[in-house]
Structures are given as C-alpha cells and as structure tokens.
Amino acid sequence: MEEIRTFIESVMAELGYGGIFLAAVVEVVFPPLPSDLLIPAAGVAAAAGVLKPEGVVLAATGGTVAGALILYTLARVAGEPIARRWIRRYGHWLGIREAGMDRSLQLFRRYGAPVLLFAHLIPGLRSGIAIPAGMSGMPLLPFSGLTALGAAIRATLQTTAGMLLAPHPLLLISTLFLIGAIIPMGLAMRALARRRPGGRLPGS
Numbered sequence: 001m002e003e004i005r006t007f008i009e010s011v012m013a014e015l016g017y018g019g020i021f022l023a024a025v026v027e028v029v030f031p032p033l034p035s036d037l038l039i040p041a042a043g044v045a046a047a048a049g050v051l052k053p054e055g056v057v058l059a060a061t062g063g064t065v066a067g068a069l070i071l072y073t074l075a076r077v078a079g080e081p082i083a084r085r086w087i088r089r090y091g092h093w094l095g096i097r098e099a100g101m102d103r104s105l106q107l108f109r110r111y112g113a114p115v116l117l118f119a120h121l122i123p124g125l126r127s128g129i130a131i132p133a134g135m136s137g138m139p140l141l142p143f144s145g146l147t148a149l150g151a152a153i154r155a156t157l158q159t160t161a162g163m164l165l166a167p168h169p170l171l172l173i174s175t176l177f178l179i180g181a182i183i184p185m186g187l188a189m190r191a192l193a194r195r196r197p198g199g200r201l202p203g204s
Contacts, residue, residue, distance in 0.1 A: 012045035017059040024063025024151075028130070029070060039155055043162020053163065057155045064120065064151035065144060068130040072143055075134030083135055105132035113138065113146055120150035 015023075015038075023038045039060050046053040075083045087101055107115050108129060119129040133143050 008041050009045045009048050009050045012042050013050045015042075017051070017055050020056060020059040021063040021066075024060045025067040025070075028064055028067025036158065039158040040162035040165070043159040043164075044166045046159060047163040047166035053159055056159045057152060060155035060159075061148055061151040064155075065148050068147045068151075069144065071130040072134040072138075072140075075131045076137060077134075080135045083131065087131075101128060101131055104128040105135065108132040108136060113142055116143065116146040117150040117153070120147070120154045 020038060020042055027036075039056065042051055042056040042060075043053070045051045046056055078086065084101075087097070104119075107119075109132070116129060116133065130143075130147070
C-alpha cells in the first residue's frame with residue numbers, strides 16, 4: 001500500500017498545480033475527460049505535504065472557471081441560433097449534444113443563476129451549464145462569481161476526500177476506479193439510448 005501511495009504522490013508532484021489547472025480546463029471544455037479522478041489524487045499528495053491543499057483547490061477552481069468562461073464567451077458572442085448550429089455540427093467532438101444543452105437551458109431558465117452552484121457537483125453538467133448561461137446573456141460578473149464558488153466547493157470536497165483516504169490507498173484506488181468506470185458507462189448508455197427507437201434503453 002505504501003508503494004501505491006508513493007506512486008500517486010510522485011505523479012501529482014510531476015503534474016503540479018499547473019497540471020491540475022489544465023485538467024480542470026479540459027474537463028469543462030471536453031466533458032468526457034473528468035478531473036474527478038485527479039483532484040482526490042492531488043488530495044493524497046497534499047496529505048503527504050507534496051502539494052498544499054489550498055493550492056490544489058485554487059488550481060482546480062481556476063481551471064474550472066477558465067474553461068467555463070471559454071464556453072460562456074463563445075455562446076454569448078455567437079448567440080443561440082449560431083451556437084445551436086455549431087453544436088449540431090461539432091458538439092459530438094466535445095461530448096455536447098443539443099438535447100443535453102436544451103435540458104441545461106431549461107434548468108437555467110427555470111431556476112436561474114443558483115443552478116451554477118449545484119451544476120459543478122455533477123459531472124457533465126459543469127460544461128453544459130456555461131453554454132445556456134452565455135446564450136441567456138447572463139452578466140459576466142455573477143457568472144464568474146457563482147462558477148468560482150461552485151467549483152471551489154467541489155474542489156474542496158474532493159481534495160478533503162483524497163486527504164482523508166490517503167492512509168488507505170487501496171480504498172482510494174477502488175473509489176477512483178468506480179468513478180472512472182461509472183462515467184464512461186453512463187455516457188455509453190446515453191449514446192445507446194439515442195440509437196434505439198424511442199430513445200429507450202434495452203429492457204425498458
């Protein structure tokens with residue numbers, strides 16, 4: 001178990017805060033690549049003193065905000081008609097579908113800005129909520145502030161979880177494995193449902 005913990009610490013030391021920041025940016029822009037696997041591992045390194053917990057939270061939060069601002073700006077500048085055409089044509093490369101965007105847009109228009117806080121606790125919705133926020137013309141300052149707060153809450157929870165699980169690396173690896181398996185499985189089931197008549201999963 002000590003070897004596992006040492007390996008995680010060495011990988012995170014190599015990536016550093018810059019790697020965490022970039023991973024968070026990529027996760028927002030390319031939802032199928034989650035940083036949910038990386039931040040708890042950074043928490044393990046923080047528990048060993050390799051990284052500072054506040055540095056991990058700041059890097060993850062900053063990366064999430066930067067990625068969200070990219071999508072928000074593109075959607076706001078382009079406007080809803082152009083953004084929709086772009087998503088129909090290229091959205092599959094980013095894991096963004098028009099149907100998913102519509103659901104996020106409905107959530108945003110129904111519940112308003114507070115949705116931004118909770119969206120960052122749900123994989124896939126982090127990127128999906130930035131686009132409708134931009135389409136709806138939400139002011140930049142509230143968008144940035146709520147996005148930063150939601151991202152900070154998520155990063156703090158995940159970093160703390162990694163620090164608490166640091167003495168139990170096998171449990172941490174099992175947890176990360178489950179997260180890494182569940183997310184692709186969910187995406188695959190959604191893709192399968194779209195291909196079947198009526199959009200239903202097998203056996204439903």
